[in-house]
């Protein structure tokens with residue numbers, strides 16, 4: 305497994321953000337990306353005006369889930385310059401995704417999870433943001449103002465170890481100048497400042513002067529702290545596109561932080577298949593209690609086996625201190 309180095313971990317902790325090149329091998333991304341095209345048109349298709357309903361979803365609509373509200377930067381029609389515009393967010397799709405399951409597996413990629421655990425200093429993590437984000441040149445003016453993601457928490461972030469969370473983008477396509485590499489500012493350059501509202505170039509020229517772009521090949525992982533100023537920029541290359549998997553992590557128990565929830569889609573077949581391929585540690589990222597947790601009883605594990613027939617429940621049964629039934633229903637979920 306490709307692993308992030310301690311230098312990457314320290315860089316994230318000290319500077320606030322880091323780009324880890326090739327954290328996921330390009331071959332794994334290429335195999336997983338085949339599932340993307342069930343949701344989005346391939347770039348050539350999109351720009352040729354093909355792609356049917358998958359393309360139409362990008363035209364003439366708006367998605368305001370991510371909007372920051374401010375009187376001066378509301379991205380109203382016709383506005384120019386950095387702003388949050390509803391059509392910037394048209395390409396978001398929530399986990400779990402259809403297809404082979406390879407794209408879903410990237411949510412728990414060992415290289416990404418290992419980095420998040422080391423950066424946050426804990427193995428008790430939760431995935432709280434799991435969404436794809438597709439952008440195509442020409443769909444929207446993607447230029448955003450400098451901001452911190454205060455929409456990930458109902459309280460202001462704290463900037464000390466133990467209270468951080470980790471926001472991340474796994475690159476599913478090569479992200480180069482012209483295809484919108486995110487701009488970010490080192491925390492040292494913003495001096496610990498917190499701003500709930502986005503900062504315009506006129507109001508905070510020093511943040512724009514300090515911004516650095518984060519281009520990288522597919523498989524790279526961009527991670528930033530919640531107190532890092534950053535912004536999306538426009539896609540300027542004709543025919544260009546950018547595909548990311550937003551994966552953000554928090555410590556277990558930090559209920560004030562959240563974004564995407566998986567529960568509303570947890571009974572669909574694609575989620576069942578995903579769960580059935582996971583280890584206990586991977587499922588803990590979604591809040592599933594670990595083996596040995598007092599939540600589990602023999603009846604609870606039988607019900608788990610009914611809901612996820614192909615999940616290997618052996619570790620959970622082992623965690624019950626030999627309390628397993630002598631004769632279960634004979635499914636993989638109930639070891640004999």
Ligand SMILES: O=C(O)CCC(=O)C(=O)O
Nearest residue numbers: 370485486534535536537
């Ligand atoms: O798309 C990007 O590069 C960054 C997006 C972003 O910062 C946001 O929407 O909050």
